[in-house]
Amino acid sequence: MTFSMAADAWKTARNEREQFQALGALRGLEGRLPAGSKLLGRAKQLAAEAEKRVGCQLAYKAKAT
Numbered sequence: 001m002t003f004s005m006a007a008d009a010w011k012t013a014r015n016e017r018e019q020f021q022a023l024g025a026l027r028g029l030e031g032r033l034p035a036g037s038k039l040l041g042r043a044k045q046l047a048a049e050a051e052k053r054v055g056c057q058l059a060y061k062a063k064a065t
Helices: 003-011 014-030 039-064
Strands: none
Touching: 003 014, 003 039, 014 039
């Protein structure tokens, strides 16, 4: 999966299942992009934002139940 596809998947994820799939794609980018790539920093930033957002949702669900 390319950077643009992974980023678009995250931006358009509408539900929890799609967000988890997009998060997996974003995590996978770090291993696929070359070390000197300009997109590597952005990929790491998007993955961190996604993990934070998904983590908050999981914490909210755990608190609600």
